[in-house]
Amino acid sequence: MEREATLRLLMKLSIQLHLAGPLLSNTVRVLEDFGVERARSTVHNWVHKTDLQPESGRNPDHVAVDETVIRLDDEQYWLYAAVNPKSNELLHTKLEPTRTKVIASNFVRELREKHDVDNAVFLIDGNLLLQYACERHDLEFWYERHGDRNSVERIFCGIKRRTTSFSNCFSNAKATTADQWLKSFAFAWNQFI
Structure with missing residues (x-):
């Protein structure tokens, strides 16, 4: 056959x-x-x-960054995301098993490698780890709880809404599979905005 x-x-x-x-x-x-x-x-x-990834080479003047919890079966992982608040475009995502200064700093380093964000103003809520990462990379950041930083919160709501189809978590998925799905989601999100 x-x-x-x-x-x-x-x-x-x-x-x-x-x-x-x-x-x-x-x-x-x-x-x-x-x-x-x-x-x-x-x-x-x-x-x-398909190994879809958000496109590189963006040059935003503001970047909203945040983290949220994503569940993989019974384990908790941290999803870091960076968004251009003017276009709502996802610039970079990263799924990590924990949250530390080193991980936050690596996320910002990867973002800098993918996009020209050295002159951008980073919009951060009270997250001390992301503030530390910006300071370590000598990037300007503002504390912003609402306003333009809400764009990253809207995207997190979209991701969480999608993961509810997996019983509010990725069931029986490995972290690499979930991370790849999130990168594919970021690519698709950018196509539809």
Whole structure:
């Protein structure tokens, strides 16, 4: 029996649909409307094999940064995110098993490697670890609880809304799988804003 290849356009549509919100089972039903039968695991694998990442080389004048808790089964991980508050574009994400000064500093270093943010003003809530990271990299930051920093909170709400389809956590997922899904989500988020 010969396997039938899925049209590239339908694969891209499936990936975009899944990252935009529908559950895998709903995405599979859309494929069935086009006469293509695929398992949920197949669509899941397409998303992870594409290795989608937010584009590099941005030059924002402000960057909102924050962290939030994401659950992987019974374990808690910290999702760090940087957002351009003017465009709501996700600039960088990183999933870590804990939160320390070193991890926050590495997140900011990676952000600097991907984007030209040395002259940007970083908008941070009361997070002392991210304030330390900005000081260590000699970056200007402002304490801001609301205003432009809310853009990162809106994105976190979107991510948490999406992870509720995984029972408010990534069930049976390894940290590398969840981190890859979050990077793919960031890519898709930037396409739809």
